[in-house]
Amino acid sequence: MNNKREQLELNEFQEFLNSEPSTPGSATTQNILKIASFHQKKYRAVVLVKLLSIHLIMSTLSLYICHQFDMNPFNSAISLSHYFMMFGHHTCMLFCGSLFIGGSFLAARALLNRHEFQIIKNSLPLQLFILCSLSLAVFATLGAHLTLSITLFWLIGATLGTTVTTLQKVRTPNL
Amino acid sequence: MIKITSHTTDEELMNLYLQAHTQAFNELYRRHSGKLLTYLKKKVSPEVAEDLLQNTFTRLYTAKHTYKDNYLFLPWLFTIARNTLLDYYKKPETRISNNTVELSEDIQNPEAIESFTNNDIPQLLYNLTPQQRQVFELRYLHDWSFEQIGKMTATSPANIRQIISRGLKKIKTIKVSDV
Numbered sequence: 001m002n003n004k005r006e007q008l009e010l011n012e013f014q015e016f017l018n019s020e021p022s023t024p025g026s027a028t029t030q031n032i033l034k035i036a037s038f039h040q041k042k043y044r045a046v047v048l049v050k051l052l053s054i055h056l057i058m059s060t061l062s063l064y065i066c067h068q069f070d071m072n073p074f075n076s077a078i079s080l081s082h083y084f085m086m087f088g089h090h091t092c093m094l095f096c097g098s099l100f101i102g103g104s105f106l107a108a109r110a111l112l113n114r115h116e117f118q119i120i121k122n123s124l125p126l127q128l129f130i131l132c133s134l135s136l137a138v139f140a141t142l143g144a145h146l147t148l149s150i151t152l153f154w155l156i157g158a159t160l161g162t163t164v165t166t167l168q169k170v171r172t173p174n175l
Numbered sequence: 176m177i178k179i180t181s182h183t184t185d186e187e188l189m190n191l192y193l194q195a196h197t198q199a200f201n202e203l204y205r206r207h208s209g210k211l212l213t214y215l216k217k218k219v220s221p222e223v224a225e226d227l228l229q230n231t232f233t234r235l236y237t238a239k240h241t242y243k244d245n246y247l248f249l250p251w252l253f254t255i256a257r258n259t260l261l262d263y264y265k266k267p268e269t270r271i272s273n274n275t276v277e278l279s280e281d282i283q284n285p286e287a288i289e290s291f292t293n294n295d296i297p298q299l300l301y302n303l304t305p306q307q308r309q310v311f312e313l314r315y316l317h318d319w320s321f322e323q324i325g326k327m328t329a330t331s332p333a334n335i336r337q338i339i340s341r342g343l344k345k346i347k348t349i350k351v352s353d354v
Contacts, residue, residue: 040195
């Protein structure tokens with residue numbers, strides 16, 4: 001019976017391949033393209049939410065080992081910023097920004113599937129802007145003292161960290 | 176930015192679609208919607224065929240995670256279309272038109288279809304009426320019981336037996352005339 005089913009499916013597929021195309025109604029086409037466009041937007045939004053969730057977890061955890069803008073919510077005794085400060089305040093901010101944002105992209109790379117990560121890569125500047133803006137806004141809300149120069153270095157560090165963690169081409173077969 | 180051209184294969188387009196490229200979907204739709212519609216029109220009414228075409232392409236999104244890199248796109252799309260069609264048949268509101276059949280004729284042994292060769296069946300089924308073909312497909316290709324088919328088509332299992340019986344007669348006639 002399975003052979004008969006397979007044979008019929010094969011014949012139907014052959015018939016489908018050889019059939020003359022007919023034109024779908026314009027209303028149907030418009031509907032389908034509209035739905036597809038909506039789905040794609042939804043898909044991108046879902047990926048962004050996933051990235052934000054990963055960032056929320058990773059950045060919170062990173063505060064345990066690297067106190068950003070002197071913030072130490074876990075009251076941990078050791079911070080990488082202590083070592084980074086050996087190279088100067090601005091260099092420290094470069095490393096901090098790199099670790100804080102780059103770490104999230106690195107985790108996203110590990111946790112998301114390659115298509116989702118490619119979606120992030122396709123709009124990397126936007127994703128980076130969203131993550132940095134939200135992070136700095138939260139820092140400011142929690143009372144961090146953000147000055148222009150150190151924030152700028154932090155942002156440069158975040159950009160460098162993100163660039164490095166997303167540098168390698170994501171495998172895209174057939175492309 | 177990847178440029179989509181006529182040389183871009185379906186599989187490449189599908190990969191781009193998985194990366195949320197709307198243009199890739201539009202191109203896939205442009206390439207294959209016509210043939211899919213023709214296929215569906217052979218199975219159901221033109222109005223329903225357009226609805227099923229829409230459902231098929233909508234399912235591309237929900238089924239996208241089932242697509243693997245080593246798959247050929249077209250058979251995968253066709254499988255989705257076929258499943259969409261079968262789901263439509265299974266819907267309780269789907270009704271076979273003219274489902275009242277006289278029960279005066281003798282019910283023949285439906286298992287007689289087993290005697291035909293694999294190559295015969297698809298061709299023979301196309302000689303049946305859409306109603307008979309639908310019942311035959313559900314019964315012999317999807318192994319549904321008479322009761323299940325009856326429930327789906329809002330008719331009695333006895334009527335289903337009758338529809339199959341008539342279909343078999345027709346098939347036998349065709350077979351004999353072929354010989």
